[in-house]
Every structure is written in C-alpha cells, then in structure tokens.
Amino acid sequence: MxxxxxxxxxxxxxxxLLRTTHQLHxxxxxxxxxLQVPEYLSGPRLRFLVSVAEAGQIRMSEIAAKLGxxxxxxxxxxxxxxxxxxxxxxxxxxxxxxxxIRLSETAPPLMQQARLAMSESADKVLASxxxxxxxxxxxxxxxxxx
Amino acid sequence: MxxxxxxxxxxxxxxxLLRTTHQLHxxxxxxxxxLQVPEYLSGPRLRFLVSVAEAGQIRMSEIAAKLGxxxxxxxxxxxxxxxxxxxxxxxxxxxxxxxxIRLSETAPPLMQQARLAMSESADKVLASxxxxxxxxxxxxxxxxxx
DNA sequence: TATTGTTATACTCTATAACTATA
DNA sequence: TATAGTTATAGAGTATAACAATA
Numbered sequence: 001m002x003x004x005x006x007x008x009x010x011x012x013x014x015x016x017l018l019r020t021t022h023q024l025h026x027x028x029x030x031x032x033x034x035l036q037v038p039e040y041l042s043g044p045r046l047r048f049l050v051s052v053a054e055a056g057q058i059r060m061s062e063i064a065a066k067l068g069x070x071x072x073x074x075x076x077x078x079x080x081x082x083x084x085x086x087x088x089x090x091x092x093x094x095x096x097x098x099x100x101i102r103l104s105e106t107a108p109p110l111m112q113q114a115r116l117a118m119s120e121s122a123d124k125v126l127a128s129x130x131x132x133x134x135x136x137x138x139x140x141x142x143x144x145x146x
Numbered sequence: 147m148x149x150x151x152x153x154x155x156x157x158x159x160x161x162x163l164l165r166t167t168h169q170l171h172x173x174x175x176x177x178x179x180x181l182q183v184p185e186y187l188s189g190p191r192l193r194f195l196v197s198v199a200e201a202g203q204i205r206m207s208e209i210a211a212k213l214g215x216x217x218x219x220x221x222x223x224x225x226x227x228x229x230x231x232x233x234x235x236x237x238x239x240x241x242x243x244x245x246x247i248r249l250s251e252t253a254p255p256l257m258q259q260a261r262l263a264m265s266e267s268a269d270k271v272l273a274s275x276x277x278x279x280x281x282x283x284x285x286x287x288x289x290x291x292x
Numbered sequence: 293t294a295t296t297g298t299t300a301t302a303c304t305c306t307a308t309a310a311c312t313a314t315a
Numbered sequence: 316t317a318t319a320g321t322t323a324t325a326g327a328g329t330a331t332a333a334c335a336a337t338a
Contacts, residue, residue: 007277008284011265014174014272016284018189020291021167026214028160044305047165061319068172071320073306080304097314097319119157126160128289131153137286138154138162143274145166190328207296217297219329226327243296243337 024125031121038084041114048077049103049111052087057102059092086110170271177267187260194223195249195257198233203248205238232256 029043041049051063058066064074078101081087086107092098103111126134175189187195197209204212210220224247227233232253238244249257272280 008281009265010268010272010280011261013280013284013287014170014268015264016287016291017167018171018174019193020287021163022193023214023291024160025164028164042304043164047168059319068169069305070307072308072322075321076305092319095315095319097312099320115157118160119155122156122160126156126290128292129286133286133289134156134159135154136282138159140275140279140283140286141159141162141166143279144272145162145169146274188327205296215328216330218299218331221298222328241296241338245297 027125028118028121031117031124038110041110045077045081046111046114046118049081049086049107052101053103053108053111057090057100060099060101063101173271174264174267177270178263187256191223191227192257192260192264195227195232195253198247199249199254199257203236203246206245206247209247 025043048063048067051066052058055063055066060074060078061071064071067074078087078089082089085104087101088104090100090102092100129137171189194209194213197212198204201209206220206224207217210217213220224233224235228235231250233247234250236246236248238246275283
C-alpha cells in the first residue's frame, strides 16, 4: 500500500489541476492583454483559429465535433471572427447546406504575433518549472488528452 | 543541448496545458451533471464555496482578492449562493461598510456530496494515468501554483 | 478623500429549441 | 425524414463605471 503522497486521490489531483490551471489562465490572460495582441483574440477564439489553421479548410459541423462545442457556438465564433476579417466562409459545392471555413490572408501574421505573445507569457507562467519538469508535464498532459 | 522532446518550448507546454484542461473540464462537467449534484453548484461556485469554507468567515473584499475576481463578481456569487441558502451575509460590527460571508448550516452536507461526485468524475477523467503518474502530475501542479 | 459593496450595463462563451434550405 | 447552419433566446461568469454609505 503506497502512501497518499505517491498515490493521491483522483479528486485531489483533478481539484488541483482545475484550480491551478484557473490561476494560470488568469495570469496568462493578464500577460496577454498587457502585450500587443488584439483583445478579440481570446483563448477560445485562438483555439478555434488554430483548429481551422491545422485543417486548412473545414466544415462547420466538423469543427464543432472536433472542439466538442455545439453548431450554434460555431456560428458565433465564425460570425465574430469573420467580422474581424480573420476567417472566411466558403460554400461547399457538393452540399449546398454545408459551409467551409478557412483562414483569411490577414490571419496568419496576426496568429504568429499571438503565438509569440503567448510564448512570452508562457515563459513567465511556467517559470517555476525546470525544462525537464516541463517535459514531464507535457508528456502527462498528452497522455491525458488521448 | 537537449532535444525538443526533453525541452519543449513554454508555449507548447502551456498550449497543451490549456487545451487539455479545457477538454478535462468539459468531460468533468458532463460527468457531474449526470450525477445527483445540483446544477447550481458549478465549478466557479464550488471554488468560491471552498474558499469561504477554508476561511470560516471572510470579508467580501478579501475573497475578491483571494480569488482574483472583482468585487462586482463577488456580489453576484453571494447573491446566487445566498438565494440557494448556501451562504449567509453578516455585518461587520467594526466597519459598517463591510460584509462578512460564511457557509450556512445546510451547506456542508451538500458540499460533501459534491466532493464525492467530483471524485467519482475525477476517477473517470484521470483513468489514463497510473497512480504514480497522478502523483507526479500533482507535484508538478503544486510547484506551478506556488 | 478613500474604501466597501451595490446598481446598471455589457461582453464572451456556452446552451436549447425552433426554423430554413437542402439532401 | 434527416442534416447543416441560422435566428431567437437564455444563463453563467466576467468586466467597467457610477453611486451610496461609511471611514
């Protein structure tokens, strides 16, 4: 039987995980807003854009499934990001009910800038971990998300 | 010079951290809502209640500072949780501008129930990690939040 | 003058339900 | 009849600004 230090309860781990990431999230957003990143590039929007960028071109229903959000929510992201000229809607010629989305031409440099600011913020937020510990953390997280 | 596997960039780690915990958060909330926990005990509200419970009795301005939220937001939490009979407001006799809050008598059993459900959900969410890995993760998170 | 908490208001993210156009 | 996306609406969590009561 192991001690509680080597075998903490799931509840304790998850509680710490959610609490800690909430703190990091707040720190991260406050660093970001101090930098030159446009405010409308919030966390969820950036996550959305990254998904679109990875796919190149993707149907709205697909990205909803991929991100675990509802079609209605996709419509709102697309509306907001289209207004900011970051993505464009394209009709699907094979299915006239469906709509593809992809990054606009102005999006990549902005996202690049956002990534830089994110990485700068991340350096501050993760300052208390050594490079090796960051590697460990990354592996554990990747295992969790599979 | 280490490889990128042992020394990932901060940006990559934080990106994975935020993305992964977003997924976990969604999974966790969906497990929770499938259980018998009252819906009004959402993550942020539970976090708020736990803070109040730890303090025993705390001023609204203090809890705002502790949780990193604005006084206006505290007022909303208190309004909602007071309506659910989970906390009570008490005047501060020494400063008539200030208000103390503390748990009501009915709160602790409900919170206990919520913790149990949370731990059940957590088991599912963390199923892909061994007990040792959970221990590692916990240590890394604790280090991060210091 | 400064601080505590509140009212008024608004924005983002998320959801459900009802609908339109198409398949 | 089923699917893709939209309109309409709502609710939680967060914020800023203006204000009243008190210090």
